[in-house]
Amino acid sequence: MKPLLEIRGLEVEVGGKKILNGLDLVVETGGVHAIMGPNGAGKSTLSYVLAGKPGYEVTGGKVLFDGENLLEMEPDERAARGLFLAFQYPMEIPGVATLTFLRTAFNAQRKKRGQPELSVPDLMKRVREIAARLDINPEMLRRPLNVGFSGGEKKRNETLQMALLEPRLCVLDETDSGLDIDALKVVSEGVNRLRSPDRAFVVITHYQRLLDHIVPDVVHVLSAGRVVRSGGKELALELEATGYAQYQNEAA
Amino acid sequence: MIHLGKNTTSRIISKGIAAGRSQNTYRGLVASHRRASGARNFTNCDSLLIGSHCGAHTVPYMEAKNSSTVFEHEATTSKISDDMLFYCRQRGMSAEEATALVVNGFVKDVLQQLPMEFAVETQKLISISLEGSVG
Numbered sequence: 146m147k148p149l150l151e152i153r154g155l156e157v158e159v160g161g162k163k164i165l166n167g168l169d170l171v172v173e174t175g176g177v178h179a180i181m182g183p184n185g186a187g188k189s190t191l192s193y194v195l196a197g198k199p200g201y202e203v204t205g206g207k208v209l210f211d212g213e214n215l216l217e218m219e220p221d222e223r224a225a226r227g228l229f230l231a232f233q234y235p236m237e238i239p240g241v242a243t244l245t246f247l248r249t250a251f252n253a254q255r256k257k258r259g260q261p262e263l264s265v266p267d268l269m270k271r272v273r274e275i276a277a278r279l280d281i282n283p284e285m286l287r288r289p290l291n292v293g294f295s296g297g298e299k300k301r302n303e304t305l306q307m308a309l310l311e312p313r314l315c316v317l318d319e320t321d322s323g324l325d326i327d328a329l330k331v332v333s334e335g336v337n338r339l340r341s342p343d344r345a346f347v348v349i350t351h352y353q354r355l356l357d358h359i360v361p362d363v364v365h366v367l368s369a370g371r372v373v374r375s376g377g378k379e380l381a382l383e384l385e386a387t388g389y390a391q392y393q394n395e396a397a
Numbered sequence: 398m399i400h401l402g403k404n405t406t407s408r409i410i411s412k413g414i415a416a417g418r419s420q421n422t423y424r425g426l427v428a429s430h431r432r433a434s435g436a437r438n439f440t441n442c443d444s445l446l447i448g449s450h451c452g453a454h455t456v457p458y459m460e461a462k463n464s465s466t467v468f469e470h471e472a473t474t475s476k477i478s479d480d481m482l483f484y485c486r487q488r489g490m491s492a493e494e495a496t497a498l499v500v501n502g503f504v505k506d507v508l509q510q511l512p513m514e515f516a517v518e519t520q521k522l523i524s525i526s527l528e529g530s531v532g
Binding site: 251 | 502
């Protein structure tokens with residue numbers, strides 16, 4: 146079977162500094178892959194490169210998404226093809242109601258895929274249903290996007306967008322950061338509900354805690370810009386016990 | 398804005414957008430007559446910059462001819478950041494759609510005050526003027 150995401154020997158520089166150094170990662174459709182690693186290992190860089198953030202220079206390797214060269218696509222094209230990045234720090238957009246943002250994003254993606262746009266009442270119905278499941282107060286949908294939202298509300302809002310846009314590959318960049326235990330549960334449940342044989346996840350995190358809720362199929366350890374070890378979900382537990390120190394030595 | 402009567406109040410909201418190499422300047426006179434005691438004005442000047450070759454300037458003029466007048470002025474300048482645009486683009490919007498969304502959010506409190514027909518016109522006008530300004 147053709148993998149959904151195939152990364153081979155990826156090398157990336159940011160401002161002349163090499164961050165990713167020959168990274169390999171293959172994610173098949175339906176798989177949930179966790180990426181763990183110490184600070185500065187290149188975890189967030191990986192998520193930004195996949196999403197196409199400007200300023201990240203790819204100096205080697207390739208990334209195939211559904212068999213096509215991902216690195217040649219514009220960020221919005223990647224999104225329309227089903228790549229979703231849940232941001233560690235979602236941006237605030239003053240004056241733009243959350244619902245307006247959702248509608249604009251949703252219809253922009255549909256337009257790019259040649260699908261008809263959804264009418265406002267239909268869209269609102271969908272958004273309301275998802276919001277209810279995520280314990281989101283409908284009043285939040287009228288507030289400007291992420292402005293004055295608490296950490297938990299921001300991450301819930303990211304999950305809401307993910308559920309609405311129905312991507313094929315979800316990259317979660319430290320979704321657990323800034324969440325209390327209850328919010329973590331709600332967000333993880335939201336993510337788990339989206340797990341399906343047609344969808345894959347790359348979950349980036351520092352801690353085992355998140356992986357108790359979102360149980361991964363495969364765990365990768367990232368250190369100094371490359372995957373140094375892969376294993377089943379028990380690897381995460383082992384890391385929790387031993388820490389990352391041994392891998393840092395290995396990479397150095 | 399000229400205050401002639403006693404205890405009169407006024408409010409000015411100015412929203413300026415500068416893109417490309419343009420410079421945007423706000424100049425506004427707020428005056429109170431010597432018999433207009435208790436006059437109050439609040440002026441709010443917000444500027445939005447698109448790109449790094451443009452600028453915004455605020456030059457408020459105030460002429461208070463009696464001592465009980467209260468004039469207030471507040472100014473903010475913000476920039477559409479690359480991070481904000483990237484966030485929108487990651488959700489599937491083109492660079493232009495993303496800019497239009499952020500700009501419309503910026504001018505929202507002014508447009509809301511306009512009658513429906515004008516608001517729609519203005520919104521269209523803004524998106525036309527912004528065409529090609531994102532590079």
